[in-house]
Amino acid sequence: MIVRPLPPDLGWDSYLDLTLRSFGPSDEARLRATIEPAMAAGRCLGAFDGDRLVGSALYHDLRQWWHGRPVPMAGVGGVQVAPEYRGQGVGRAVMTVLAQLMTERGYPLSALYPATMTIYRSLGWEIAGHLHEAVLPARALSAMPRPDAKAAAGIRRPGPDDAAEVLEIIGRAHAGARDCGPISWDEATMRRWLTRPGRYADSDRYAYLAPDGFLGYRWQRGHDEVFVDRVVAASAATTQALWAVAASNSSVAQTVRAQVGPSDPLWWMLREQDANIAERMSWMLRLLDASAAIAARGFPAVDLAVPLQITDDLLAANSGRWELTVRAGAGRLSRYRTKPAASPAVPASPGGRTPLALSARGLAALYAGTPVATLRRAGLADGGSPDADAALDGAFAATPYMLDAF
Helix, strand or coil: CEEEECCHHHCHHHHHHHHHHHHCCCCHHHHHHHHHHHHHCCCEEEEEECCEEEEEEEEEEEEEEECCEEEEEEEEEEEEECHHHCCCCHHHHHHHHHHHHHHHCCCCEEEECCCCCHHHHHCCCEEEEEEEEEEEEHHHHHCCCCCCHHHHHCCECCCHHHHHHHHHHHHHHHHHCCCCCCEECCHHHHHHHCCCCCCCCCCCEEEEEECCEEEEEEEECCCCEEEEEEEEECCHHHHHHHHHHHHHHHHCCCEEEEECCCCCCHHHHCCCCCCEEEEEEEEEEEECCHHHHHHHCECCCCCEEEEEEEECCCCHHHCEEEEEEEECCEEEEEECCCCCCCCCCCCCCHHHCCCEEEEHHHHHHHHCCCCHHHHHHCCCEEECCHHHHHHHHHHHCCCCECCCCC
16 A cells, blocks of 8 residues: 555545445535645645555644644545545554655644544544533524624625635634634635635625624525524624624524634623533644744743653654743753663753643643643653643643634
Protein backbone atom coordinates (compact mmCIF):
# COMPACT_ATOMS: atom_id res chain seq x y z
CA MET A 1 0.00 0.00 0.00
CA ILE A 2 1.25 3.48 -0.93
CA VAL A 3 0.11 6.78 0.58
CA ARG A 4 0.56 9.81 -1.67
CA PRO A 5 -1.12 13.13 -2.52
CA LEU A 6 -4.29 12.92 -4.55
CA PRO A 7 -3.90 14.99 -7.71
CA PRO A 8 -6.92 16.90 -9.11
CA ASP A 9 -6.93 14.66 -12.17
CA LEU A 10 -7.26 11.47 -10.10
CA GLY A 11 -10.83 10.98 -11.19
CA TRP A 12 -13.68 12.34 -9.11
CA ASP A 13 -15.70 9.15 -9.45
CA SER A 14 -13.12 7.14 -7.48
CA TYR A 15 -13.13 9.59 -4.57
CA LEU A 16 -16.91 9.91 -4.55
CA ASP A 17 -17.33 6.13 -4.58
CA LEU A 18 -15.00 5.83 -1.58
CA THR A 19 -16.89 8.57 0.29
CA LEU A 20 -20.32 7.07 -0.35
CA ARG A 21 -19.16 3.63 0.77
CA SER A 22 -17.49 5.10 3.87
CA PHE A 23 -20.11 7.60 5.07
CA GLY A 24 -23.28 6.92 3.09
CA PRO A 25 -25.26 9.39 0.93
CA SER A 26 -23.66 12.81 0.49
CA ASP A 27 -24.35 16.10 -1.29
CA GLU A 28 -21.96 15.72 -4.23
CA ALA A 29 -21.87 19.42 -5.15
CA ARG A 30 -20.98 20.54 -1.62
CA LEU A 31 -18.48 17.71 -1.20
CA ARG A 32 -16.76 18.56 -4.46
CA ALA A 33 -16.54 22.26 -3.56
CA THR A 34 -14.66 21.30 -0.39
CA ILE A 35 -12.45 18.49 -1.70
CA GLU A 36 -11.20 19.88 -4.99
CA PRO A 37 -9.43 22.92 -3.43
CA ALA A 38 -7.72 20.55 -0.96
CA MET A 39 -6.57 18.34 -3.81
CA ALA A 40 -5.29 21.33 -5.79
CA ALA A 41 -3.30 22.54 -2.75
CA GLY A 42 -1.81 19.12 -2.02
CA ARG A 43 -3.75 18.84 1.25
CA CYS A 44 -5.50 15.56 0.39
CA LEU A 45 -3.79 12.17 0.64
CA GLY A 46 -4.87 8.83 -0.76
CA ALA A 47 -3.95 5.28 0.20
CA PHE A 48 -3.60 3.00 -2.81
CA ASP A 49 -3.53 -0.76 -3.20
CA GLY A 50 -1.96 -0.85 -6.65
CA ASP A 51 -3.98 1.73 -8.58
CA ARG A 52 -7.06 1.28 -6.40
CA LEU A 53 -8.01 4.10 -3.99
CA VAL A 54 -8.77 2.42 -0.65
CA GLY A 55 -8.46 5.29 1.85
CA SER A 56 -7.96 9.03 2.10
CA ALA A 57 -7.62 11.97 4.48
CA LEU A 58 -7.21 15.72 4.06
CA TYR A 59 -6.74 18.85 6.10
CA HIS A 60 -8.22 22.35 5.95
CA ASP A 61 -6.09 25.48 6.27
CA LEU A 62 -7.53 27.12 9.40
CA ARG A 63 -6.75 29.46 12.26
CA GLN A 64 -7.83 28.50 15.78
CA TRP A 65 -8.24 31.06 18.53
CA TRP A 66 -6.45 30.39 21.83
CA HIS A 67 -6.90 33.00 24.55
CA GLY A 68 -7.65 35.58 21.87
CA ARG A 69 -4.73 34.77 19.55
CA PRO A 70 -5.07 32.99 16.18
CA VAL A 71 -2.87 29.91 15.81
CA PRO A 72 -2.39 28.21 12.41
CA MET A 73 -4.28 24.93 12.61
CA ALA A 74 -4.72 22.01 10.23
CA GLY A 75 -8.28 20.75 10.52
CA VAL A 76 -8.36 17.06 9.60
CA GLY A 77 -11.38 15.81 7.67
CA GLY A 78 -12.43 13.23 5.12
CA VAL A 79 -10.67 10.34 6.88
CA GLN A 80 -12.18 7.32 5.17
CA VAL A 81 -11.31 3.70 4.43
CA ALA A 82 -13.09 1.35 2.05
CA PRO A 83 -15.19 -1.14 4.08
CA GLU A 84 -13.33 -4.17 2.73
CA TYR A 85 -9.97 -2.69 3.84
CA ARG A 86 -10.89 -1.70 7.38
CA GLY A 87 -8.90 -3.17 10.23
CA GLN A 88 -5.80 -3.57 8.05
CA GLY A 89 -3.92 -0.42 9.10
CA VAL A 90 -4.99 1.80 6.20
CA GLY A 91 -6.34 4.56 8.42
CA ARG A 92 -3.24 4.57 10.62
CA ALA A 93 -0.96 4.70 7.58
CA VAL A 94 -2.71 7.64 5.96
CA MET A 95 -3.00 9.58 9.24
CA THR A 96 0.69 9.03 10.00
CA VAL A 97 1.70 10.49 6.66
CA LEU A 98 -0.83 13.32 7.02
CA ALA A 99 0.57 14.27 10.45
CA GLN A 100 4.05 14.47 8.97
CA LEU A 101 2.80 16.54 6.02
CA MET A 102 0.96 19.02 8.27
CA THR A 103 4.06 19.39 10.44
CA GLU A 104 6.35 19.92 7.45
CA ARG A 105 4.02 22.63 6.18
CA GLY A 106 4.39 24.57 9.41
CA TYR A 107 1.15 23.95 11.31
CA PRO A 108 1.68 24.00 15.09
CA LEU A 109 -1.75 22.45 15.79
CA SER A 110 -4.19 19.97 14.32
CA ALA A 111 -7.80 19.29 15.30
CA LEU A 112 -10.45 16.83 14.17
CA TYR A 113 -13.90 15.49 14.92
CA PRO A 114 -13.52 11.74 15.55
CA ALA A 115 -15.90 9.06 14.33
CA THR A 116 -13.91 6.80 16.67
CA MET A 117 -11.29 7.97 19.16
CA THR A 118 -9.06 4.91 19.50
CA ILE A 119 -6.92 5.44 16.41
CA TYR A 120 -6.53 9.18 16.97
CA ARG A 121 -5.57 8.77 20.62
CA SER A 122 -2.96 6.22 19.61
CA LEU A 123 -1.47 8.88 17.32
CA GLY A 124 -1.45 11.68 19.91
CA TRP A 125 -4.79 13.48 19.52
CA GLU A 126 -6.89 14.03 22.64
CA ILE A 127 -10.30 15.46 23.54
CA ALA A 128 -9.99 19.23 23.85
CA GLY A 129 -13.45 20.76 23.56
CA HIS A 130 -16.94 20.51 22.16
CA LEU A 131 -19.37 21.91 19.65
CA HIS A 132 -22.62 22.62 21.48
CA GLU A 133 -26.04 22.85 19.86
CA ALA A 134 -28.73 24.54 21.93
CA VAL A 135 -32.44 24.12 21.26
CA LEU A 136 -35.16 26.52 22.42
CA PRO A 137 -38.66 27.63 21.42
CA ALA A 138 -38.54 30.46 18.88
CA ARG A 139 -40.77 32.60 21.12
CA ALA A 140 -37.93 32.75 23.68
CA LEU A 141 -35.85 34.88 21.29
CA SER A 142 -38.66 37.35 20.66
CA ALA A 143 -38.85 37.93 24.44
CA MET A 144 -35.22 39.10 24.63
CA PRO A 145 -34.40 42.81 25.08
CA ARG A 146 -35.09 44.92 22.00
CA PRO A 147 -31.99 46.07 20.13
CA ASP A 148 -30.67 49.58 19.87
CA ALA A 149 -32.07 51.21 16.73
CA LYS A 150 -28.67 52.54 15.64
CA ALA A 151 -27.05 49.11 15.93
CA ALA A 152 -29.90 47.50 13.98
CA ALA A 153 -29.55 50.09 11.22
CA GLY A 154 -25.90 49.16 10.73
CA ILE A 155 -26.65 45.55 9.76
CA ARG A 156 -26.43 44.52 6.11
CA ARG A 157 -26.20 41.37 4.00
CA PRO A 158 -22.62 40.66 2.89
CA GLY A 159 -21.54 39.32 -0.49
CA PRO A 160 -18.39 37.58 -1.76
CA ASP A 161 -16.44 40.84 -1.94
CA ASP A 162 -16.96 41.23 1.82
CA ALA A 163 -15.15 37.98 2.66
CA ALA A 164 -12.03 39.64 4.07
CA GLU A 165 -14.13 42.05 6.16
CA VAL A 166 -16.27 39.21 7.51
CA LEU A 167 -13.18 37.32 8.65
CA GLU A 168 -11.63 40.44 10.18
CA ILE A 169 -14.80 41.22 12.15
CA ILE A 170 -15.20 37.64 13.38
CA GLY A 171 -11.53 37.53 14.35
CA ARG A 172 -11.73 40.84 16.20
CA ALA A 173 -14.66 39.54 18.24
CA HIS A 174 -12.85 36.31 19.17
CA ALA A 175 -9.69 38.23 20.07
CA GLY A 176 -11.53 40.69 22.28
CA ALA A 177 -13.35 37.88 24.10
CA ARG A 178 -10.08 35.92 24.57
CA ASP A 179 -11.88 32.90 23.12
CA CYS A 180 -10.37 29.41 23.07
CA GLY A 181 -11.24 26.95 20.30
CA PRO A 182 -13.24 28.76 17.58
CA ILE A 183 -11.77 28.68 14.10
CA SER A 184 -11.44 31.07 11.18
CA TRP A 185 -11.47 29.85 7.59
CA ASP A 186 -9.34 31.22 4.79
CA GLU A 187 -10.61 34.08 2.63
CA ALA A 188 -11.19 31.91 -0.46
CA THR A 189 -13.49 29.60 1.50
CA MET A 190 -15.42 32.50 3.00
CA ARG A 191 -15.77 34.07 -0.44
CA ARG A 192 -17.17 30.78 -1.76
CA TRP A 193 -19.64 30.59 1.12
CA LEU A 194 -20.89 34.10 0.39
CA THR A 195 -21.41 33.27 -3.30
CA ARG A 196 -24.31 31.16 -4.56
CA PRO A 197 -24.28 28.25 -4.09
CA GLY A 198 -22.47 28.47 -0.77
CA ARG A 199 -22.86 27.86 2.91
CA TYR A 200 -24.51 31.21 3.61
CA ALA A 201 -25.69 32.08 0.09
CA ASP A 202 -28.07 29.19 -0.60
CA SER A 203 -31.76 29.86 -0.95
CA ASP A 204 -32.39 28.78 2.64
CA ARG A 205 -29.21 30.22 4.23
CA TYR A 206 -28.58 33.82 5.19
CA ALA A 207 -25.75 36.00 6.48
CA TYR A 208 -25.82 39.42 8.11
CA LEU A 209 -22.87 41.68 8.82
CA ALA A 210 -22.51 44.54 11.30
CA PRO A 211 -19.46 46.76 11.91
CA ASP A 212 -18.49 44.48 14.81
CA GLY A 213 -20.48 41.29 14.36
CA PHE A 214 -21.71 38.52 12.08
CA LEU A 215 -24.80 36.28 11.95
CA GLY A 216 -25.30 33.15 9.84
CA TYR A 217 -28.47 31.05 9.92
CA ARG A 218 -30.58 28.75 7.78
CA TRP A 219 -34.02 27.21 7.63
CA GLN A 220 -34.55 23.54 8.47
CA ARG A 221 -37.54 21.20 8.22
CA GLY A 222 -39.32 23.56 5.85
CA HIS A 223 -40.34 26.59 7.90
CA ASP A 224 -40.57 24.87 11.27
CA GLU A 225 -37.01 25.42 12.46
CA VAL A 226 -34.25 28.02 12.24
CA PHE A 227 -30.66 26.88 12.71
CA VAL A 228 -28.24 29.62 13.82
CA ASP A 229 -24.72 28.72 12.70
CA ARG A 230 -23.17 31.55 14.68
CA VAL A 231 -23.69 34.92 16.25
CA VAL A 232 -20.30 36.53 16.89
CA ALA A 233 -20.15 40.13 18.03
CA ALA A 234 -17.88 42.42 20.01
CA SER A 235 -20.51 44.65 21.66
CA ALA A 236 -23.75 44.22 23.55
CA ALA A 237 -25.67 46.40 21.09
CA THR A 238 -24.61 44.34 18.09
CA THR A 239 -25.16 41.04 19.90
CA GLN A 240 -28.75 42.07 20.65
CA ALA A 241 -29.30 43.39 17.12
CA LEU A 242 -28.09 40.22 15.43
CA TRP A 243 -30.12 37.95 17.69
CA ALA A 244 -33.11 40.17 16.91
CA VAL A 245 -32.69 39.36 13.21
CA ALA A 246 -32.82 35.66 14.02
CA ALA A 247 -35.74 36.26 16.40
CA SER A 248 -37.73 37.97 13.64
CA ASN A 249 -38.47 34.50 12.26
CA SER A 250 -40.27 33.43 15.43
CA SER A 251 -43.65 34.27 13.92
CA VAL A 252 -43.08 31.42 11.44
CA ALA A 253 -40.58 29.01 13.01
CA GLN A 254 -41.49 27.04 16.10
CA THR A 255 -37.98 26.04 17.16
CA VAL A 256 -34.51 27.56 17.07
CA ARG A 257 -31.33 25.52 17.17
CA ALA A 258 -28.09 27.43 17.68
CA GLN A 259 -24.41 26.60 17.80
CA VAL A 260 -23.18 28.49 20.85
CA GLY A 261 -20.29 28.27 23.25
CA PRO A 262 -20.72 27.52 26.96
CA SER A 263 -20.17 31.21 27.78
CA ASP A 264 -22.21 32.63 24.91
CA PRO A 265 -24.15 35.79 25.84
CA LEU A 266 -27.34 34.02 24.76
CA TRP A 267 -27.47 32.15 28.07
CA TRP A 268 -27.55 35.47 29.95
CA MET A 269 -29.93 37.23 27.53
CA LEU A 270 -32.82 34.76 27.74
CA ARG A 271 -35.49 35.68 30.26
CA GLU A 272 -36.22 32.09 31.24
CA GLN A 273 -34.41 28.76 31.24
CA ASP A 274 -35.75 27.93 27.80
CA ALA A 275 -32.56 26.68 26.14
CA ASN A 276 -31.05 23.24 26.56
CA ILE A 277 -28.03 21.52 25.04
CA ALA A 278 -29.52 19.18 22.46
CA GLU A 279 -26.28 17.86 21.04
CA ARG A 280 -22.59 17.90 21.94
CA MET A 281 -19.85 16.86 19.51
CA SER A 282 -16.37 16.35 20.90
CA TRP A 283 -13.31 17.45 18.97
CA MET A 284 -9.70 16.40 19.46
CA LEU A 285 -6.47 18.40 19.40
CA ARG A 286 -2.83 17.56 18.71
CA LEU A 287 0.34 19.62 18.97
CA LEU A 288 2.33 19.04 15.78
CA ASP A 289 5.10 21.46 16.74
CA ALA A 290 5.04 21.86 20.52
CA SER A 291 7.40 24.83 20.69
CA ALA A 292 5.59 26.77 17.94
CA ALA A 293 2.17 25.97 19.44
CA ILE A 294 3.15 27.39 22.83
CA ALA A 295 4.69 30.50 21.24
CA ALA A 296 1.57 31.20 19.16
CA ARG A 297 -0.98 30.73 21.95
CA GLY A 298 -2.22 33.57 24.11
CA PHE A 299 -1.94 33.29 27.91
CA PRO A 300 -3.32 35.22 30.88
CA ALA A 301 -1.04 37.53 32.85
CA VAL A 302 0.76 34.85 34.85
CA ASP A 303 4.45 34.27 35.53
CA LEU A 304 5.77 30.71 35.62
CA ALA A 305 8.66 28.45 34.75
CA VAL A 306 7.91 24.72 34.77
CA PRO A 307 10.07 21.82 33.49
CA LEU A 308 8.35 19.30 31.20
CA GLN A 309 9.33 15.86 29.94
CA ILE A 310 7.44 15.21 26.70
CA THR A 311 7.17 11.85 24.93
CA ASP A 312 5.83 11.89 21.38
CA ASP A 313 6.10 8.55 19.58
CA LEU A 314 4.84 9.92 16.24
CA LEU A 315 6.62 13.29 15.98
CA ALA A 316 9.98 12.79 17.66
CA ALA A 317 10.97 16.46 17.46
CA ASN A 318 8.49 17.16 20.27
CA SER A 319 10.06 14.62 22.61
CA GLY A 320 12.59 15.46 25.28
CA ARG A 321 13.19 17.78 28.23
CA TRP A 322 11.76 21.29 27.98
CA GLU A 323 11.37 24.40 30.10
CA LEU A 324 7.97 26.05 29.79
CA THR A 325 7.92 29.74 30.66
CA VAL A 326 5.03 32.20 30.55
CA ARG A 327 5.65 35.93 30.92
CA ALA A 328 3.40 38.91 30.14
CA GLY A 329 0.86 36.83 28.21
CA ALA A 330 3.44 35.03 26.05
CA GLY A 331 4.65 31.44 26.33
CA ARG A 332 7.90 29.80 25.38
CA LEU A 333 9.01 26.17 25.28
CA SER A 334 12.81 25.92 25.38
CA ARG A 335 15.07 22.89 25.43
CA TYR A 336 17.74 22.55 28.05
CA ARG A 337 20.59 20.11 28.30
CA THR A 338 21.24 17.95 31.32
CA LYS A 339 23.42 14.99 32.08
CA PRO A 340 21.54 11.69 31.71
CA ALA A 341 19.88 10.70 34.97
CA ALA A 342 20.79 7.39 36.52
CA SER A 343 17.39 6.05 37.39
CA PRO A 344 13.97 7.53 37.90
CA ALA A 345 11.45 7.50 35.06
CA VAL A 346 10.89 11.20 35.67
CA PRO A 347 14.39 12.56 36.47
CA ALA A 348 14.96 15.82 38.29
CA SER A 349 15.72 18.95 36.29
CA PRO A 350 18.34 21.57 37.14
CA GLY A 351 17.67 23.10 40.52
CA GLY A 352 16.11 19.88 41.80
CA ARG A 353 12.72 20.41 40.16
CA THR A 354 11.02 17.27 38.90
CA PRO A 355 9.60 17.70 35.38
CA LEU A 356 5.97 17.04 34.67
CA ALA A 357 5.95 14.04 32.32
CA LEU A 358 3.41 14.22 29.48
CA SER A 359 2.64 12.12 26.43
CA ALA A 360 1.46 13.79 23.22
CA ARG A 361 -2.11 13.23 24.41
CA GLY A 362 -1.43 14.75 27.81
CA LEU A 363 0.26 17.77 26.23
CA ALA A 364 -2.73 18.37 23.94
CA ALA A 365 -5.15 18.14 26.84
CA LEU A 366 -3.04 20.52 28.94
CA TYR A 367 -2.88 23.01 26.06
CA ALA A 368 -6.68 22.93 25.92
CA GLY A 369 -7.05 23.73 29.60
CA THR A 370 -7.59 20.31 31.19
CA PRO A 371 -6.56 20.56 34.87
CA VAL A 372 -3.34 18.73 35.69
CA ALA A 373 -5.12 16.81 38.45
CA THR A 374 -7.48 15.41 35.81
CA LEU A 375 -4.53 14.43 33.62
CA ARG A 376 -2.90 12.64 36.54
CA ARG A 377 -6.01 10.66 37.38
CA ALA A 378 -6.45 9.76 33.70
CA GLY A 379 -2.87 8.48 33.54
CA LEU A 380 -1.78 11.25 31.16
CA ALA A 381 0.64 13.06 33.51
CA ASP A 382 3.22 12.11 36.11
CA GLY A 383 5.94 13.78 38.17
CA GLY A 384 5.98 17.55 38.67
CA SER A 385 4.86 19.20 41.87
CA PRO A 386 1.69 20.68 43.41
CA ASP A 387 3.00 24.23 42.96
CA ALA A 388 3.76 23.59 39.29
CA ASP A 389 0.31 22.01 38.80
CA ALA A 390 -1.39 25.11 40.19
CA ALA A 391 0.71 27.39 37.99
CA LEU A 392 -0.07 25.36 34.86
CA ASP A 393 -3.78 25.31 35.65
CA GLY A 394 -3.76 29.10 35.86
CA ALA A 395 -1.80 29.55 32.64
CA PHE A 396 -3.83 27.16 30.47
CA ALA A 397 -7.27 27.67 32.02
CA ALA A 398 -9.85 27.45 29.22
CA THR A 399 -13.23 26.06 28.21
CA PRO A 400 -12.61 25.42 24.52
CA TYR A 401 -15.48 25.25 22.03
CA MET A 402 -16.05 25.40 18.29
CA LEU A 403 -18.81 26.79 16.12
CA ASP A 404 -17.82 24.82 12.99
CA ALA A 405 -17.72 21.18 12.04
CA PHE A 406 -15.42 20.07 9.23
